[in-house]
Amino acid sequence: MNRPDEVPVFSLYGERLQWPVDDLLHCESIFARSRLHDFNIRAHRHMDLMHVLLLDSGPVSLGIDQRRHQHDGPLLIRVPPLAVHHFRFSAETRGHILTLSAPMIARLRQRLPEAAGWLDEGGWTALSPSSPVLELRDEIRREFEGRAHGRETMMDTWLCALIGKAWRLDMPRRQARRQPASRAEQHLAQFQHLIDARFRARPTITVLAQEMGISASHLNALCIKHTGRSALALLNERTLLEARRELTYTSMSITLIAEQLGFDEPGYFARFFKRYTGTSPSRFRQRG
Template identity: 40%
Template sequence: MLQSAVTPVPVFKLYGETAAWPTPDLIHCESIAERSRLHEWEIKPHRHSDLVQLLYVQAGKAVLEVEGVVNRVESPSLQVVPALSVHGFRFSEDVEGHVLSLALPLVEQLSGPLDSQVLMSAACYPIGAERRYLDALFESISREYSHQEPGRDLMLQSLISVLLVWISRRSLALAMSEAQQRDRGREHLQEFIRLLELQFREHLSIERYAASLGISAAHLNALCRRLGGQSALQMINQRLLLEAKRCLVYTTMTINQVSDSLGFSEPAYFSRFFKRGTGQSPKRFRIQR
């Protein structure tokens, strides 16, 4: 973690600066290397009270920490750093990219028409196939920022508005993708439970169940833990234990017959399994019920 638990977090206007902005703009744009080179490629944890930053890593490597969430970037990515969020960065010496800082009044003005206030929450967006588009957009912002030409303010605001629309669309797409993944996860879990109900006596491996669902065993385990609160193996064992308890309480089957009905190869193995899961032997469990 970049942030220290005991060191007070400074509040800066820009990286390492507590003075006023270097220009009268509500915008500041510079290369990542321009500032981080002065700090040995590491920006210590700090926060900004009145500005939002957009950090575009085009090349090289970076470790980006915002409010305790760490993103290790090795491909083009755009990090949103909201106002007041504690953040710190580390960069490789070959890093390329831009830092765009926006004063809150400008952020409120430009993001007002958007449905989602995407600059109010920290996020790191992979650029993927849109690298050339983002490269051109940031290059245009940087060039416009560096030259005092007629219509400069309007052009900058227009270009930044385009960038905010891109971020808004990417945020919406990721949210929809995550929702779809959650829905698919629930469907997979429900199907696993259905298969388990049909086949728990066969003592199938987690890999077999996962293959039937078209997912990996690790994915199935993750779904079970996230949505069911147990691992896949725990769910299998709990289903076997439930059926064993039912047989011991509601039927007159012997312990050996219960063991056979549940697919155990030996009664001794069944007894060990039952005691491990309940703390009692099958016989003791039946007597106490």
């Protein structure tokens, strides 16, 4: 079995790339993704992403941290950030996977604080074929695949309803608890929360590390060891995600976006954006 520090850290299945879309939520079919890997998704984990898998039918063999399970759909599986997980599907397995970015996870925690512990521990919940959870999944899928006005708001609304319904459904059942997080995992989770709360102020890694009670070099070493990215890279990726969202979904001027993201000069923001995307903010907006 892989030790935690040997398990690869991916953005999506088998991808070491940055978050691939401008939405805070990504939706795709389990068949489309898993067939690229012969229906066997090997053990990996994510620094700042959460999976919610919704199977309509077909078998799955899954592992989340130290727990193993075999089941047939309909089924909901939740995989929190930092949890080591693997899946083996059948070619007949049908369903969809929702991947939630860090800002979306934070938004869910704010709107559904009672369900935060349930989301964090991960696990699985059997569903009925007519479950409203699956109907809400279909609403999210339609919004994600379309480009209708207000789609981000609608996806946010449907997702909140889906998680709330699933959490209520699971309340009477006793769920296996996650193993206590290691010290390193606690530090990484704390760092991710600080990034999400403070990135607009452009804090230094030294300042964030001091708030965590550790040195900047120790924090950076943890990030590199467990995510393959430096602490600064993780902070910059969060800023870049917000910049792409503002450029795509708002009409704010680039100068105002730069100011709200903590850049003293629009030119500095433009250089930052181009360094990570290969294009200027204005051309990125025109492309959309």
